[in-house]
Amino acid sequence: MPLAENDPIDQGEIYWITLPARGGREQQGRRPCIVMSRRMVNNGNPIVVVPMTSEKRRANAYNIAIPVNEIIKDVASPSTPVDSVALCGHVFMVDKRKLEARFGKLSYNAILAVQLGLANLFDIR
Secondary structure: OOOOOOOOOOOOEEEEEEEOOOOOOOOOEEEEEEEOOOHHHHOOOOEEEEEEEOOHHHOOOOEEEEOHHHEEEOOOOOOOOOOEEEEHHHOEEEOHHHOOOEEEEEOHHHHHHHHHHHHHHHOOO
């Protein structure tokens, strides 16, 4: 069931999203994405998300490696967490109604690491 515009979402929550094929090197298909906008922003629409991949070789200064023990799986999710990489270089905004099943959330330390990846990407000091 799609989320309504006023449904609360916290930073660090992970949802499945089906990303359209846009060509190039952008992520596509159904994949987990981390909500990185703040709860105040998430009360509205759209929200900011960072897609994830299990290709650990993609990790670098702004694509952040996330060990499996930093992912807190939702009890209702049938998916199994694996070591992942937050692709901060692919950050984008999405309509909240495109969020599919909730996968889980990141630990506080992992949220901070992804924030640092975004700060590095945008040269925020």
